[in-house]
Amino acid sequence: MHEAHDTAQSDASLPDGPVDVVVVGAGVVGCAIADALAPDHDVVVLDKSGVAEGATGRAAGVITPTLFYGDLPEVARHANEFFRAFDGTHGFEFTERRRYDYVVHDEVDTARDRAADLADHGFPVTYLDTDVVESEAPRLNLDDFAGAVRYDDAGWVDPYTLATALKRRATDRGASFYLDQQVDAVSSNTAELADGEIRAHTVVVAAGFSTPDLLGRPLPIQPYRTQCVVLEPTEVLDDQFPIGRVGSKHLYFRPEHNGDLLVGGSHDIVSDPAGVSTQADESFVKEVALTIPELVRGFGDAGLVNGWAGVDSATPDARPILDQVDDVFVAAGFNGLGILAAPIAAEAIRSQVTAETAAFDVSPFSFDRFSDSTSGFELRTTSDVGR
Ligand SMILES: Cc1cc2nc3c(=O)[nH]c(=O)nc-3n(C[C@H](O)[C@H](O)[C@H](O)COP(=O)(O)OP(=O)(O)OC[C@H]3O[C@@H](n4cnc5c(N)ncnc54)[C@H](O)[C@@H]3O)c2cc1C
Numbered sequence: 115m116h117e118a119h120d121t122a123q124s125d126a127s128l129p130d131g132p133v134d135v136v137v138v139g140a141g142v143v144g145c146a147i148a149d150a151l152a153p154d155h156d157v158v159v160l161d162k163s164g165v166a167e168g169a170t171g172r173a174a175g176v177i178t179p180t181l182f183y184g185d186l187p188e189v190a191r192h193a194n195e196f197f198r199a200f201d202g203t204h205g206f207e208f209t210e211r212r213r214y215d216y217v218v219h220d221e222v223d224t225a226r227d228r229a230a231d232l233a234d235h236g237f238p239v240t241y242l243d244t245d246v247v248e249s250e251a252p253r254l255n256l257d258d259f260a261g262a263v264r265y266d267d268a269g270w271v272d273p274y275t276l277a278t279a280l281k282r283r284a285t286d287r288g289a290s291f292y293l294d295q296q297v298d299a300v301s302s303n304t305a306e307l308a309d310g311e312i313r314a315h316t317v318v319v320a321a322g323f324s325t326p327d328l329l330g331r332p333l334p335i336q337p338y339r340t341q342c343v344v345l346e347p348t349e350v351l352d353d354q355f356p357i358g359r360v361g362s363k364h365l366y367f368r369p370e371h372n373g374d375l376l377v378g379g380s381h382d383i384v385s386d387p388a389g390v391s392t393q394a395d396e397s398f399v400k401e402v403a404l405t406i407p408e409l410v411r412g413f414g415d416a417g418l419v420n421g422w423a424g425v426d427s428a429t430p431d432a433r434p435i436l437d438q439v440d441d442v443f444v445a446a447g448f449n450g451l452g453i454l455a456a457p458i459a460a461e462a463i464r465s466q467v468t469a470e471t472a473a474f475d476v477s478p479f480s481f482d483r484f485s486d487s488t489s490g491f492e493l494r495t496t497s498d499v500g501r
Contacts, residue, residue, distance in 0.1 A: 115171060115172050115342070115420070115422045128158075128292060128295075128307070128310070128312055129158060129290075129312060131313070132303070132313040132314055132315060133156045133157070133158050133312065133313070133314050133315075134151075134155040134156040134157065134314065134315050134316065135148075135151050135155050135156070135157045135158070135314055135315070135316045135317075135318060135467065136157075136158050136159075136160065136300075136305045136312050136314040136316070136317050136318070137151075137157065137158070137159045137160070137318045137319075137320060138159075138160050138161075138297045138300060138305055138317070138318070138319045138320065138321050138328060139159075139160075139161060139168075139319065139320035139321040139322065140159050140160075140161035140164070140165045140166070140167075140277070140281065140291060140293065141161075141165075141166060141167075141168045141169060141170040141277065141320060141322060141452070142166065142170040142173075142273060142276055142277040142280065142452060142453055142456045143170075143320040143445050143446075143448070143452055143455075143456050143459050143460075144159055144161070144318075144320035144321075144445075145159070145165065145166075145277045145278075145280035145281045145284060145456075146280050146456035146457060146459060146460035147318055147320060147445060147459060147460050147463050147464070148280075148281070148284040148289045148291075149280045149281075149283050149284040149287065149289070149460065150460035150461065150463070150464040151289075151463075151464055151467060151468075152284045152287035152288050152289040153287050153288075154468075155316075155467075156288070157284065157288070157289040157290070158289070158290050158291075158292065158312060158314070159281075159284070159289060159290070159291045159292065160292050160295045160297055160305060160307070160312070161291070161292075161293050161294075161295065162294070162295065162296040162297065163293065163294065164293045164294070165277050165278055165281050165291070165293065166273065166274045166277040166278065168322050168424075168425075169322055169424045169425060169426045169448075169452065170273050170274065170277050170452070170453070171273065171274050171277075171424075172342070172392075172422055172423070172424030173273040173424065173452070173453050174270070174273075174342055174366070174368060174376055174378045175270045175271045175272055175273045175276070175368075175453055176213075176268075176270050176357055176366060176368050176378075176453075176454070177193075177197055177208070177268065177269045177270055177271055177453065177454045178213055178265055178267075178268040178357070178454065179191075179192075179193035179194050179267075179454050179455075179458075180194065180232060180237045180239060180265055180267055180268070181213070181215070181265055181268070182451055182454065183455075183458070184231075184232045184235065184237060184239075186474065186475075186478055187235045187236075187237075188473060188474035188475070189458055189474045189478075190237070191474075192457060192458060192461055192473045192474055193454055193455065193457050193458050194267055196457035197269065197271070197454075197457070200279070203279070203283070204279035204280075204282045204283050205275060205278070205279050205282070206271070206275055206276055206279035206280075207271070207272070207275070208269050208270075208271055209269050209270050209271065209371075210268075210269045211268060211269050211270060211354075211355075211356055211357050211368070211369070212250075212251075212264060212265070212266055212268060212354075212356045212357070213264070213265040213268035213356055213357040213358065213359070214242075214247055214251065214254065214262040214263070214264055214265075214356050214357075214358050214359075215262055215263045215265070215358070215359045215361065216256060216259045216262050216358065216359065216360045216361070216362070216409070217241075217259060217260055217261045217262055217263060218258075218259055218260060218362050219259075219260045221260075222241075222260045222261060225241055225261070225263050226241045228263070229241040229263050237265075237267065238265070238266035238267050239263060239264065239265055239266070240263070240264045240266075241261060241262075241263055241264075242261055242262055242263075242264055243260070243261045244256040244257075244259060244260065244261055244262070246261075247261065247262045247264070250264075251354075251355070251356050252411075253351065253355060253410055253411045253412060254356070254358070254409065254410060254411075255408065255409055255410065255411055257408075258408070268357055269357075270357060270368045271453065273453045276453065276456070280456070295307055296308060297321075297328060299328060299330055300317050300319055300328050300329060300442055301317070301441075301442070302317060302440070302441035302442055303315065303316075303317060304317070305317060316443065316467050317442050317443065318442075318443040318444075318445065318463060318467075319442055319443070319444050319445070319446070320444075320445040320446065320459070321446065322425070322426065322427055322446060323335065323336075323337035323387045323425055323426070323427040323446075325427070325444060325446040325447075329439060329440065329442060329444070331439075331440065333435065333439065333444070333446070333447075334429055334430055334435075334447075334484045335427045335428065335429055335435070335446055335447045336383050336427065336428050337383070337384050337387035337425050337426075337427055337428075338381050338382060338383045338384060338425065338426060338427070338428050339380075339381075339382050339384045339387075339390050339423050339424070339425050340378065340379070340380055340381050340382075340423065340424065340425075340426060340450055341378065341379065341380045341394045341395065341398045341421065341422070341423040341424075342376055342377065342378045342394065342421065342422055342423075343376075343377050343394050343398070343399055343402050343418060343419075343420070343421035344370065344374050344375070344376050344377075344418075344419040344420050344421070345374060345375045345377060345402070345403075345406060345413060345416040345417065345418060345419065346374050346416060346417040346418075346419050347373070347374070347375065347410075347412045347413050347416045348412055348413075348414070348415050348416065349412045350372070350373025350374070351369045351373045351374070351375060352373070353369075355369040355373075355375075356369075357369075358409070358410075360405075360409060363379075363405055364379045364380065364381070365377060365378070365379040365401075365402070365405060365406075366378050366379065367406070367409075367410070374419055375406070375410065375413070375416075377402045377406060379398070379401075379402070380395070380398050380401075381450070383428070384425065387425040390423065390425060391423060392422055392423055392424065393421065393422060393423060394421025394422055394423055395423070398421070399418060399421055403416075403418075426448060426449065426450050426452065427446055427447050427448065427449075428447060428449045428450075429447035429449060429484075430484060431483070432449040432451075433447070433449070433478060433479060434446060434447045434448050434449070434452070434455060434458075434459060434479055435447050435479060435480075435481050436458070436459050436462035436463055436466075436476060436479035437466070437476075437479060437480045437481040437482075438466065438481070439481050443463055443466065443467065444481070445459040445462075445463055458474075458479075461473055461474070462474075462476045462479055
């Protein structure tokens with residue numbers, strides 16, 4: 115989790131005349147959309163706090179587009195290519211790392227079929243028995259499992275650095291960021307602030323769980339809280355230690371550059387997203403402390419480095435809305451996957467703003483796929499998706 119505040123603010127006063135595009139929200143998604151539109155649009159980004167101060171700065175940064183979007187192969191390919199192309203520019207780093215998703219005995223057939231299907235689409239995905247996994251990654255312990263699905267195109271990023279790198283490139287391309295600017299409401303061509311409004315030909319809202327409030331209407335989006343802790347093992351992890359997920363326990367983990375282990379999990383719909391604790395719960399820390407030593411060797415006496423919680427937004431089918439709602443463009447409902455999906459959102463929104471053909475079919479992200487836009491729904495966690 116990043117504590118620093120990106121203080122680089124535009125000194126200029128807010129624009130008087132209409133601009134091409136106003137983006138509300140400077141999380142990773144707003145920054146990615148600004149970056150994608152800035153080459154040929156006059157773009158203004160507004161955020162009530164700072165860059166990556168919402169869910170983005172609290173994310174684990176695990177990047178596995180193939181796992182979560184492999185059923186939409188062109189979408190997954192677009193995200194996979196983005197992270198490799200952006201790596202090494204504007205201070206951004208993509209750390210490539212193999213990923214193993216542990217598979218319990220009664221899920222072997224499903225996991226094998228899914229791995230084979232993804233491989234048929236050209237993705238480097240394989241189902242492996244436990245002895246093979248443990249020979250490749252000796253710190254993993256799969257005693258209670260039948261095998262694992264290996265993704266050879268996974269990796270991780272520092273989400274704060276990704277957002278600020280996108281902001282930097284967007285700024286180089288001419289976008290202006292105005293931070294500490296609370297937007298009260300939007301319409302198809304205005305963003306209303308406490309002391310006036312900004313007019314724009316196009317308004318994009320990428321404000322996380324606050325998006326329905328800004329539009330002043332219900333959307334099939336619910337805020338949910340999720341958590342991370344960092345553990346320091348007695349023997350540091352080496353620089354090839356893989357990313358992992360134990361769906362049956364709703365936990366995932368990735369190494370840190372210093373050999374610690376970041377562990378994420380727990381998903382609870384919340385009614386007061388602004389008021390929830392940003393600390394990890396003691397019960398979650400205990401669960402991690404009990405579970406991880408069984409899965410990763412050398413964590414019996416691990417120390418707790420830190421822990422935190424953040425709030426993201428969920429939709430009924432665990433896919434974001436990237437579409438116009440009442441003539442306002444919306445990019446929200448990332449279901450714990452908005453870091454890896456930021457380039458997907460940027461491409462989908464750019465194609466609709468410019469009427470260009472997107473790199474993939476954007477219809478899976480349409481608003482009208484939800485017939486009942488107001489009712490609550492059961493949360494599908496990232497542990498359930500892609501299994
Ligand atoms: C603990 C945790 C772990 C996660 N791990 C991963 C992971 O490993 N991989 C992954 O892909 N995703 C992960 N995610 C999900 C990811 O963080 C989010 O999906 C993503 O950050 C969403 O980005 P965003 O820009 O839409 O929202 P946010 O980052 O929440 O940004 C929204 C912005 O809108 C601004 N805003 C809100 N209301 C207003 C207003 N009225 N006026 C002006 N500005 C406003 C906020 O200040 C904020 O900066 C994780 C999330 C959490 C909480």
